Amino acid sequence: MAKKPKFQRPRGMHDVLPEEQKYYQRIYDIVSNIADFYEFGKIDTPIVEEIGLFSKGIGLATDIVKKQMYSLKTRGADSLALRPEWTAPVVRAYIENGMRNLPQPLKLWYFGPCYRYERPQSDRYRQFWQFGFEVFGEQNPVIDAQIIQIFYNILQELKLKNLIVEVNSIGDSNCRPYYKKLLANYFRSREVSLCVDCKRRLRENVLRVLDCKEEKCQPIKAEAPQILDHLCDECHEHFKEVLEFLDEIEIPYNLNPYLVRGLDYYTKTVFEIFAAEGNNALAGGGRYDKLVKVLGGRETPACGAAAGIERIISLMKSQEVKFPKEPETQIFLAQLGSLAKRKSLKLLEDFRKAKIRVAESFGRDSLKAQLNRADKIKAKYTLILGQKEALEGIIIIRDMQSGKQEIVALDKVIQKMKKRLKK
Ligand code: HAM
DSSP, X not given: OOOOOSSOOOTTOOOOXXXXXXXXXXXXXXXXXXXXXXXXXXXXXXXXXXXXXXXXXXXXXXXXXXXXXXXXXXXXXXXXXXXXXXXHHHHHHHHHTTGGGSSSXXXXXXXXXXXXXXXXXXXXXXXXXXXXEEEESOOOHHHHHHHHHHHHHHHHHTTOOSEEEEEEEOOOTTTHHHHHHHHHHHHHTTGGGSXXXXXXXXXXXXXXXXXXXXXXXXXXXXXXXXXXXXXXXXXXXXXXXXXXXXXXXXXXXXXXXXXXXXXXXXXSEEEEEEETTOSSOSEEEEEOTXXXXXXXXXXXXXXXXXXXXXXXXXXXXXXXXXXXXXXXXOEEEXXXXXXXXXXXXXXXXXXXXXXXXXXXXXXXXOHHHHHHHHHHTTOSEEXXXXXXXXXXXXXEEEETTTOOEEEEEGXXXXXXXXXXXXX
């Protein structure tokens, strides 16, 4: 059995090796293109924040704050936490940088790692990457629909299939307290039949009981009062309009009265996107009209969402998503002798500046080994620079298919190759 290495990566975290990078790059390219189109500006925030930002922003009773924070004390005795999500930090940055004074709605997007001390399992990590979009200063329901559309479009552009959008409204401070009371009364009268977790949720945040996946809680949930029947007029109208916009832009969705989300800052619309074959959400978000004020800013409506990049990659793999063809390297540069090697280094630079891809194997001295490599990468042409050629300022172009060779001046080879590649 292979010996365990002395050091291993932290549990629930992983290395992104070169062969995995293309997934991140592909997602980044599509997300940044869409962000550009909808005029979102990119924001980066520190990986750590004051811990209070998260307890206040996400909610003291949430799993994230209670159990999943990576917290640390600095030498200066500041209490910081690795960000478990981006919304609270982005709101902090919005307030701190006076972005309210910029033309509104202000639109921001991000792409980077988050940290949650969760029990690692398939598609659940302790370090995972999110990309997200947040819009500040607009209460119109068209924004809610646009955020859903953006995430749906990104997943579609990634060629993912069988997407399911689930939406719900969880009301606001007008109607939710009354609904929560109603719900608490209902579940309290059936408390004995609830699972242990739900008994706790009933005391901490009764809405989370609706989120329970335990078999025994399902029939009780099914009979519970539904929030959509208890929204105030404003929330009702807002949600109706969101759904009308979604119909208009032909985004298929399911109404899910049990969708409540695991973070406390939401008001009105909430949504999640899944793949039919998986239980874990690919993306989730909604409106959070109170958060800016809660975190010390002026009352500012806001709406946004984030997606989990590892989950998207895992689906891209299982659905065998195809990538656009990468440009092939058609030229191999072989060298023989020390003068030729030196000249080759310079020539390679000239090719790079001319934006022509060239492969090489400068570490090898044997021509045979280099030609083997040229065969392996299926190079169409091999350029051969030997000692004699280097002295005379010439180079051999060998057509690998026909075996035909041509000798050209070293300072003309880029021009020549440009012409050949165009053919
Ligand atoms: P969230 O639902 O906690 O929302 O996370 C968003 C997405 O991040 C999830 O749908 C999932 O794909 C991914 N994710 C979460 N936890 C993990 C994990 N442990 N391992 C792998 N992937 C994970 C938020 O974070 C909100 N800030 C979204 C938001 C933005 N709401 C408004 N604006």
